[in-house]
Amino acid sequence: MSDNQEYLENLGHLEKRLKSYEGRPSAVAGVAKDPVNLPMIRHWCEAMGDTNPAYNGPDSVAPPTMLQTWTMGGLSGHTGRTQAYDELLALLDEAGCTAVVATDCEQEYVRPLRPGDEITFDAVIESVSERKTTKLGTGYFVTTRMDVRVGTDLAGTHRFRILKYAPARPREKPQAARPGPRLRPRPVVNRDNAGFWEGVRQHRLLIQRCTGCGTLRHPWLPGCATCGGPDWDTVEASGAGTVYSYVVLHHPPFPAFDPPHAVALIELAEGVRMISNVVGVPYDKVRIGLPVRLEFRTYDDELVLPVFRAGQEEVA
Known part of the structure; x- marks a missing residue:
């Protein structure tokens, strides 16, 4: 067997093991450390500069984008966490993908959260991508999905995606490289601005x-x-x-x-x-x-x- 054939065989074995974690729970019957509360809503709104009157007063609701805030475990973690996610990350570490970066998140809002709501949640490893090469390095995108509930009612869904990768080696600069033009960075123009x-x-x-x-x-x-x-x-x-x-x-x-x-x-x-x-x-x-x-x-x-x-x- 050639070195290339052995490499491809090992890579296929690794990706099969990674895929086996899809659908496995990473948190079961997790319980938020605190109920939805006005002080946390106030801190969030002050940090975001959001003065919408819907977020204060006796009939207030929490800003929808706070969805993940109520499930954070802090330094001590939270109840209900399983070993599956840690095992998956350890497997990627062993494969040389020792660096990690959060890439994006997606949220879906089903019902508003109000002060006093007791939050529970379940999370699952939704997907592990095929091997991807980026400017940062080569690795795998891992997506988890968390369902946030109040009682039996689904309040929202939070998808969180990371890239676990092996850092790319820095390229050597050509010795005779000439300095490029001194151009100012371009602004990011989108449909909003x-x-x-x-x-x-x-x-x-x-x-x-x-x-x-x-x-x-x-x-x-x-x-x-x-x-x-x-x-x-x-x-x-x-x-x-x-x-x-x-x-x-x-x-x-x-x-x-x-x-x-x-x-x-x-x-x-x-x-x-x-x-x-x-x-x-x-x-x-x-x-x-x-x-x-x-x-x-x-x-x-x-x-x-x-x-x-x-x-x-x-x-x-």
Whole structure:
């Protein structure tokens, strides 16, 4: 038997063992450590900046995206956990897939959770992928599915996916490699924020405004965090603002930037905040409360970004 044939045979044996864990429970009759409660809901909403009135008061419900929060076991773990998931991870470790990264999760919401609800859950190893090669390395995607219940009622389903992989070896840089162009990173444009970037291209800084309650918001979102309304229009920022907070970046170096440089959280006159660069002053002259004014800077043939300029007389 050739080395390649032996490798393929061992790989097939490994994947058969991995597949045998599909459908096996990773938690049975798990019980949440605490019932759904207002303090945890308040902490979550404060962290997320979510002021929707549905999440406070005597008739409040928990934000749907908190679904997994109620099932977390903390440092001491939770009851009902089986050995199947640990065995699966150990098998992958033995195969050289010693690194792990969470890739994504999917949630389905069936009924709202309310303060006082007692949570139980069951979890199953839903799938183990075939061998996959990524930029991180080669390994397997493992998906677990957790069904969250209140009594006998299904409240929601949480799918969680990880990649267990063998890290790829770093590639050696060609000795005669020439430095590439010093291009600024491109913004991620999607269906929710495309209008903002189209406005920037036209040298207009557009702020979303909920047509239901009038709340302004930035960054752009598909719905209003205050009233939950999906409809919106825009207002154009006046361009006036102040530095609300800032950091000075020294590391890591990046070819498109010359560290150290300041990155600031700008509070616009309209009341919303956005992250940008402060120009016109040295990085060590940026201060909280510094008045700034919007301008648009063209970095190359494709990229226009909003930045904020402080005059020298304002920082002298």
